[in-house]
Amino acid sequence: MSQEIRILTESDLRHAVQLDHALVEAIERAFAALAGEGVVMPPVMSMALHDRNAEVDVKTAYLPGFDGFAVKVSPGFFDNPKIGLPSLNGFMVLLSAQTGMVQAVFLDNGYLTDIRTAAAGAVAAKHLAPRHVETAGVIGTGVQARLQIQAAHLVRGFPRVLVWGRSGEKAEVCAADLRASLGVEAEVATDPARLVAESQLVVTTTPATTPVLRASWLHPGLHVTAMGSDQPGKNEIEPAALAQAHLYVADRVAQAEAMGELRAARAAGLVQASPPELGQVVTGAVPGRQAETEITIADLTGTGAQDTAVAAHALTRAGVAGTVIRT
Amino acid sequence: MSQEIRILTESDLRHAVQLDHALVEAIERAFAALAGEGVVMPPVMSMALHDRNAEVDVKTAYLPGFDGFAVKVSPGFFDNPKIGLPSLNGFMVLLSAQTGMVQAVFLDNGYLTDIRTAAAGAVAAKHLAPRHVETAGVIGTGVQARLQIQAAHLVRGFPRVLVWGRSGEKAEVCAADLRASLGVEAEVATDPARLVAESQLVVTTTPATTPVLRASWLHPGLHVTAMGSDQPGKNEIEPAALAQAHLYVADRVAQAEAMGELRAARAAGLVQASPPELGQVVTGAVPGRQAETEITIADLTGTGAQDTAVAAHALTRAGVAGTVIRT
Secondary structure (H helix, E strand, C coil): CCCEEEEHHHHHHHCCCCHHHHHHHHHHHHHHHHHCCCCCCCCCCEEEEECEEEEEEECCCCCCCCCEEEEEEEEEEECCHHCCCCCCCCCCEEEEECCEEEEEEECCCCCCHHHHHHHHHHHHHHHCCCCCCCCCECCCCCHHHHHHHHHHHHCCCCCCCECCCCCHHHHHHHHHHHHHHHHHEEECCCCCCHHHHHEEEEEEEECCCCECCHHHCCCCCCCCEEEECCCCCCCCCHHHHHHHCEEEEEEHHHHHHCHHHHHHHHHCCCCCCCCEHHHHHHHEEEEEECCCCCCCCEECCCCCCHCCCCHHHHHHHHHCEEEEEEC | CCEEEEEHHHHHHHCCCCCCHHHHHHHHHHHHHHCCCCCCCCCCCCEHHHHCCCEEEHHHEECCCCCCCEEEEEEEECCCHHHHCCCCCCHHHHHHHCCCCCCEEEEEHHHHEEEEEHHHHHHHHHHHCCCCEEEEEEEEECCHHHHHHHHHHHCCCCCCCEEEECCHHHHHHHHHHHHHHHEEEEEECCCHHHHHHCCCEECCCCCCCCCCCHHHHHHCCEEEEEECCCCCCCCCHHHHHHHHCCCCECCHHHHHHCHHHHHHHHHHCCCHHHCCCCHHHHCCCCCCCCCCCCCCCEEEECCHHHHHHHHHHHHHHHHHCCCEEEC
């Protein structure tokens, strides 16, 4: 039987799909599905290529209620910058949940991952951040620092942003970019403790292997989203913080205990019970923030469910863009 | 940086790439690489979709000495025939081993898997079958029954083929197809015991969950390739046969003990030691057949290494076929 398969490049996708409310809603539906029955999300397939200074991860998830499911391949080749290429690239393929046949190939070089990761931050902020956020702080100065603040701004219209990074210069550029893109007041914080003290919403976006946010910095009315840790060995938040928070949620407990903040907390003998997942907060099975003064933490490792949701959303948005292959 | 990515359909690939000596050599090199240092082949990622009567497997392998590595997705949606579609489809993507960037997308619907699976049978027969094969027998009557006999015929030019299947009618069609494609004498065996008794080379190609080949049927000068078992629960060869053979080899021990014939044999308390792998026979690290009278068994579950090899080979063969996407 003849098939039509749509091939979309990074450029096609950057034109067609943005980090916006519709995407946040699609990702929110994915988290709701994750909290329900019938989800099949196998552990991340991971291949470390030591002699290439590289790692390749494969994620997928079947979600009831979605017409398709994505398989995503994310290579990180960390010597690429030496030859003028980005470290991260990759692609997604959307398959029919009815027949398994390929519907679309997204040669996105990681763009869809970038925006679905940021959109999960928006979902966390929507359900967990205080209603009133005056200042949002971001630790880290990369692509996700910008996108996470842009995502959080969709759900909490804060007028002020603080940025901290190890490189003051990069932090200045990041703050300038956020000023330009969001029209907010944005400045560089002198140190991360100060950034946390002045913020009601903090996002950590670093590949840190020792904590960049201390438990003693937590204060009433703070929400923290930690999204940098996605591999065993990474750790952005001091383990004691997870135990001190009124509410700690993982995007997926099985992943968070293997490669998120929960891993370090468990290793420290803290957080013994099985914590709730973000999807349970989305569906209302677990209450989210219950008072403006609570302290909440969301631990996002990135799920195949988000890939399935962003791929389905992107195909809808793409319209007639790209190239159609007839088989 | 701009990339060129070649998209090849099943039709492009059927024209460009066949089961021939060059493919067998490519697959043989993959097995040799598997026996060496530096291979990274993670366990198969498997997703059972019970409410869809479906299963999705993902395989990959990085092989030193190969310029690229494949990621293969194999969906099996077993209700597809009800709506006129094949159960099995799927695709492969070839990524650069240097940069991780996508080089080619093979929308092959499983064609490359079919021929790389058969080519592994040829590698097994080349190194393990008796030098003189008068009669080759095949148990099963599907696509692999035909391809495995075609592959074995490349390395042992036998004049006669016996076919057995549960459906005598399908066995007749399979025998007729083999007569036509290979110019051999081909007939349907009255029963599988007789088929094995009259053959020097037997290939089992069934999804059997109870053995179709009994240990008592083994005879001097017999080689058996069992390629049907690729999931826990499948079992084509009576476990005692593995212990009785002079030489039993797995394509990959870790896979064979999880989803090949070795699983059932281990469950029966047989084959305690770690058996050799086909790649070690290819490189000479382990001797293959040492006498015409020996009994040998090869247990093929299908490896990501074969996918990497067939994808690299297919891209070379494709030339200017297909569609080039510029990103």
